[in-house]
Amino acid sequence: MFPALANPARFMAFSRWAAPLLGVIAIGLLAIGLALDFRAPPDYQQGYAVHIMFIHVPAAWMSLVVYACLGGASFISLVFRHPLAQAAARAAAPLGAGVTLLALVTGSLWGKTTWGAWWVWGDPRLTSVLVLFLFYLGYLALDASLDDEARAAPATSILALVGLVNLPIVHFSVTWWRSLHQASSVFRADGPSMPAIYLAPLLTMALAYMAGFGALWLVRIRAEVWRRRAQVRAVRAAG
């Protein structure tokens, strides 16, 4: 969180216009991205299935970006005990779980067309994303099962940081596992040789996802701030 936004009142004032603005940007980028997407010709290898790439790869990228945001917010929440950072972490988790689920579903559908199988354990990226999804689920489950909110905040933050440290190790181990089993080489969507006709819609869609996440994140942080205020009200009303 930027220092200027650490004050909840200032954050609310900022997000009041920033959230809708990001939302409009996201819708605009999504429209452009989809237009570029469906104007792109079928790939000579993958045929029409190349269109799945334009929604799968941004989702996969976002699953990591959101986890990085979750980890960053958790770190600030844990070290500085800042309530807004905790709200940000809590708000990011369901969005991250959703986008990771999308990465898995679209990746599986794409895999079926490319590899002829719904799921290839030999692909390190797919397997890492699955573990990442489990990290999100663990975060949400821990958050839901700790009744005392004051104690839930540090606990979930610690879990997010443990996950953040482990994620690269998981990816490394899964990559190593693949080398042991010598799975067939996989089509590299993010290879350097991608032609511009595919790169343009891919990047536009990625930016659209990013802006959309930004907008929804702000909305959910706002909801968290309001929820906290409502609780304080309820406590005061109870005496």
Add this chain to the structure above:
Amino acid sequence: MNPFIAILRRELAVSWAGGGGPLVAIGFFIALTSLAPLALGGDPVRLAEAAPGIAWLVLALASLISLERMFERDFEDGALDLIALGPAPLELAAFVKAIAQWATTQAPLALVAPLLMVALGAPWRLAPVALAAALAGGFGFAFLGGVGAALSLGSRRGGVLIALLVLPLFTPPVIFGAGAIEAFAAHLDWRTPLLLLAAYALAAAALCPFAMAAAARNALS
């Protein structure tokens, strides 16, 4: 007497004696393993091939079994207050708890793991590697599991929650451990995965106590 030795003796005694100690975990281990041939069909060749993998999977599951007791009991009966206010930092106490967990659960399981693997049809020559991998991997399991146990203190459902928090973290040790046995069986380089496994377990032992202590302090506050 040194407080470190005092708490180590206590932790060992509590986790060894409490609720049957390693016998429950070993019983669970054997019971699960006995289901594997029934689930996979009795084909000896297939079973022998899958034996190391089954043993590893079941080892990871059996490692979860007594995690819930690692902090929860001391938390509920107030002993964690005493431990937190003792002469040693809570990080050290958490380290000792994980060591005791390993010594009373994961290490006995590691001794049984090669036997079960052989019982499923794997050749005897794999047993030493399997034992080494299970000892090192179990060490990592104990520390990672301790983090899950400390985080879920005060939650409404301890056991299942701990499993959900901890099992994804078990991915690297399971991969390296099973990989070492598999590589050894195929006359490939098995030292690298075994060293990676040991490195992971040592890193977990170095870092997890901080997470455990932070989580326990949070639960006490």
Add this chain to the structure above:
Amino acid sequence: MIRSVSLEGLTLMRGDRVLVDGFDLSVAAGEAVVLTGPNGAGKTSLLRAVAGLIRPVAGRIAIASDAGGPIEDAIASDAHLVGHQDGLKSARLAWDEVLFQVLWSGGSAGSAKTACEQLGLSGILALTVRKLSAGQRRRLALVRLVASPRSLWLLDEPLAPLDRAQRAGFGALMQAHLARGGLILAAAHDPLPVESRAVELAA
């Protein structure tokens, strides 16, 4: 040796609820202070805050100690907290449990044995904790106060399960502790069996 404990403007919260608001208190060597007040007034939380287990939202806890150094060190080496829950494992032998409590707080096996005799517990040490009465359990939890001497006693309802004679016996122990320059901060509904200053915590 801890010389004094002082709280200035201490504010504690549980979730969104203010438990203790701007509380001032000082306890000097040789003094016993009893926190009174209805259940839920934050007596337990206050003791736990002094022990460093709860972080205050505002205010200051100062502990003057001969050794100097940070508060955490003074607490870890020179304070006892005895709570509602005694931390005794019911499946273990009374002696094993009390020995750990004493060793962990800096005493020795010899001092544990002497303290058990002093508290009239020698006969029950071979029993499992489960078989003890509530009063015996409580006295077992108090053994470490005697067996590993520390200046500051933080006691949460220490008398509750004790009968009249046991209360008098514990009163004598507290008297001796204060005479040595010890400090007692207790939370209790009943008055302590020793000269003490009562401080009311409002709900």
Add this chain to the structure above:
Amino acid sequence: MSAMFDFDAGRYGAYVWPAYAATAIVIAFLVIDSLWRARRWKRAAEGGERAP
């Protein structure tokens, strides 16, 4: 203009369209859920409605 778009998925339709449908459903859910939460808690924080 629309002639420039290529919606002829051929034999890949069975994979491409479910992928887009799943994406649309999840994103719609996230948007609606986020806005609904914001509305609900804003009301609870500012209006007469008491928080549960």
